[in-house]
Amino acid sequence: MGAHHRCLGFPSGLPYSTDRGKKSVNRQALDDLKQQIPLMSYLQAHDWHPARPLSRGRWMGLCPLHEDHKPSFLVDPHKDLFYCYGCGRGGDVIRFAELYHQVRFSQALVLLRQWRGAEPLLQEVTRFYGLQLHRHSEAVAYLYQRGVRSLELIEYMRIGYAPGGCLRGWLMQLGHSLATLRQAGLVAGVDYDAYVHRIVFPLEGNLYGRSLSASAPPHRFLPGADSPPAAQSVNRRVGTAERAMRREFPDARVCLHPAFSTGTGGNHGLAMGGHARR
Numbered sequence: 001m002g003a004h005h006r007c008l009g010f011p012s013g014l015p016y017s018t019d020r021g022k023k024s025v026n027r028q029a030l031d032d033l034k035q036q037i038p039l040m041s042y043l044q045a046h047d048w049h050p051a052r053p054l055s056r057g058r059w060m061g062l063c064p065l066h067e068d069h070k071p072s073f074l075v076d077p078h079k080d081l082f083y084c085y086g087c088g089r090g091g092d093v094i095r096f097a098e099l100y101h102q103v104r105f106s107q108a109l110v111l112l113r114q115w116r117g118a119e120p121l122l123q124e125v126t127r128f129y130g131l132q133l134h135r136h137s138e139a140v141a142y143l144y145q146r147g148v149r150s151l152e153l154i155e156y157m158r159i160g161y162a163p164g165g166c167l168r169g170w171l172m173q174l175g176h177s178l179a180t181l182r183q184a185g186l187v188a189g190v191d192y193d194a195y196v197h198r199i200v201f202p203l204e205g206n207l208y209g210r211s212l213s214a215s216a217p218p219h220r221f222l223p224g225a226d227s228p229p230a231a232q233s234v235n236r237r238v239g240t241a242e243r244a245m246r247r248e249f250p251d252a253r254v255c256l257h258p259a260f261s262t263g264t265g266g267n268h269g270l271a272m273g274g275h276a277r278r
């Protein structure tokens with residue numbers, strides 16, 4: 001299988017830069033990629049939640065491709081296919097990545113390959129930062145101020161805390177090379193943890209970091225195809241996370257959004273009102 005995947009990584013070796021080029025991509029390589037990334041796993045990693053079961057193991061949920069108010073997005077995990085009765089779009093995991101990230105076919109393959117490679121490491125990082133959260137009262141206090149006030153919500157979103165200066169050593173102890181960590185964007189410069197003094201949680205197959213410090217850029221993501229992510233993309237992603245939290249925990253008054261200051265929360269209600277009108 002290695003040979004096929006190496007082909008997928010050649011940016012100019014195969015003419016799949018246009019949709020017409022799709023036919024030229026090695027069919028076996030695409031099948032391998034799809035098999036390794038079940039549509040359901042990919043959807044759930046991008047914060048999709050099934051709303052109700054249908055017959056033959058299929059699920060309905062809100063369509064992640066547009067504003068959807070009643071579930072119109074059908075997923076068949078056995079066939080690894082989706083179809084939306086609202087927007088009429090459907091297909092496999094590659095098609096979903098194209099539509100969701102608004103990229104062309106070749107770029108969708110790159111994103112899926114990155115996701116496939118980074119997911120296990122991301123799981124470990126999330127677990128480690130989750131443990132750190134409960135050792136740092138300033139992080140818990142910050143979450144409280146931002147409206148994240150229940151342990152269930154913290155566990156549901158897998159929220160953690162990156163104090164900085166401890167992830168690199170821990171992952172290397174587990175056998176990850178410094179080169180791997182640098183490539184993943186977890187280590188910056190010579191040997192610094194990239195996430196320092198940040199609330200972190202997995203978001204859309206990436207790691208979101210919200211700075212506790214007003215002097216650092218408020219939002220951080222791992223490098224990806226859209227790195228640094230456009231402000232619009234950051235807004236959308238953070239908005240998605242906030243909505244997911246409020247949907248599952250209606251009492252939560254979550255506010256992680258970029259437009260609002262990291263201050264002490266004096267205008268918290270105003271900020272929420274402003275966001276709700278968006």
Ligand SMILES: [Zn+2]
Binds near residue numbers: 087
């Ligand atoms: Zn749709």
